[in-house]
Amino acid sequence: MNLFSFIECANQTQSLKALFDLLVTCASEEGFTEVTYGALTFVEPLRLPGCPPPLVAMKAPPDWCQRYLERRYYAVDPVVRRTPMYAEPFLWDQLAKEYQLQECEQRVLEEARQAGLKHGISVPLFGPAGRLSVISFASCFDDADPEGHVMRLNSLAWHFHVAFAEIAKPSNSACDSKVTLSEREKDCLRWVAEGKSSWEIGKILNVSENTVNFHLKNAIRKLGTANRTHGIAKAIRLCLISAPMPMVA
Incomplete structure (x- = not known):
C-alpha cells in the first residue's frame, strides 16, 4: 500500500483501529513493522484498549508491550522524554550520541533492541495549543536503513496524524x-x-x-x-x- 492508497483509505474510515492498522501496513512495507502513537502534552481521550496515557496506539512484540506497560517504561523512555527537543524526525541511534542518557533511559533502549526493535525513527507531530504527539517506527531487521526511509515515514506519520485528528474531533468543533x-x-x-x-x-x-x-x-x-x-x-x-x-x- 503506497501513500496515495493510504490517504484514500484513511479518508474513508472513522475507526482509530482501522486507521492505525493502515499505518502499520504501510510502515511494514518500508521494513518498519512496529509502530507506536502517543500524545505527549495532553490526554487524548480516543485510544486503543490497553493503552494508558500517553500511549494512544501500540503495535510491538507482545512480550515487549507487556513489559513496557507493566514497568511503566513510557515514563522514562528517552524517545518520549526527548521528542520535545526535536522539530524534525530523529533516529533512536542519535539519542545516545546527542544526549547523556540516564541509566534508566539506556536500559529502555537496550531492552527494546533485545526485544527486536533494532532500528527506530520517531516523528514529532505538532497540533494547536501546544499539543505535541509522536509516532515511532521500529524495525526488527539488522540491515534496516532508517535514514533511507525518514522522508516517506515522516509523510506517512503526518497524514495519519491529520486523519486521526478528524476522527477524534468533537462533533461541535469548528468546521475546517x-x-x-x-x-x-x-x-x-x-x-x-x-x-x-x-x-x-x-x-x-x-x-x-x-x-x-x-x-x-x-x-x-x-x-x-x-x-x-x-x-x-x-x-x-x-x-x-x-x-x-x-x-x-
Missing part, C-alpha cells in the same frame, strides 16, 4: 471546510507534495523562491498547520488539493 486557499497557494502545495524544493517550484511557476516561500507560509497559516508536510496532509484531507499519484515504473 471554511479554509480557503488561493490558486497560487494550492499550486505551491501541490509541487511540494511532488517533492519539489522552493527553488524548483519558482522555476516551474516562473516566480522567485521568496514568492514561493511567501505563498507556502500563507497556506500553512491558513490551514493552522505546523510545517509543509502537515499542511499538505491537511490540504489533501480537506480536498483542497489532490494526493500525489504514485510513480509508475
Whole structure:
C-alpha cells in the first residue's frame, strides 16, 4: 500500500483501529513493522484498549508491550522524554550520541533492541495549543536503513496524524471546510507534495523562491498547520488539493 492508497483509505474510515492498522501496513512495507502513537502534552481521550496515557496506539512484540506497560517504561523512555527537543524526525541511534542518557533511559533502549526493535525513527507531530504527539517506527531487521526511509515515514506519520485528528474531533468543533486557499497557494502545495524544493517550484511557476516561500507560509497559516508536510496532509484531507499519484515504473 503506497501513500496515495493510504490517504484514500484513511479518508474513508472513522475507526482509530482501522486507521492505525493502515499505518502499520504501510510502515511494514518500508521494513518498519512496529509502530507506536502517543500524545505527549495532553490526554487524548480516543485510544486503543490497553493503552494508558500517553500511549494512544501500540503495535510491538507482545512480550515487549507487556513489559513496557507493566514497568511503566513510557515514563522514562528517552524517545518520549526527548521528542520535545526535536522539530524534525530523529533516529533512536542519535539519542545516545546527542544526549547523556540516564541509566534508566539506556536500559529502555537496550531492552527494546533485545526485544527486536533494532532500528527506530520517531516523528514529532505538532497540533494547536501546544499539543505535541509522536509516532515511532521500529524495525526488527539488522540491515534496516532508517535514514533511507525518514522522508516517506515522516509523510506517512503526518497524514495519519491529520486523519486521526478528524476522527477524534468533537462533533461541535469548528468546521475546517471554511479554509480557503488561493490558486497560487494550492499550486505551491501541490509541487511540494511532488517533492519539489522552493527553488524548483519558482522555476516551474516562473516566480522567485521568496514568492514561493511567501505563498507556502500563507497556506500553512491558513490551514493552522505546523510545517509543509502537515499542511499538505491537511490540504489533501480537506480536498483542497489532490494526493500525489504514485510513480509508475
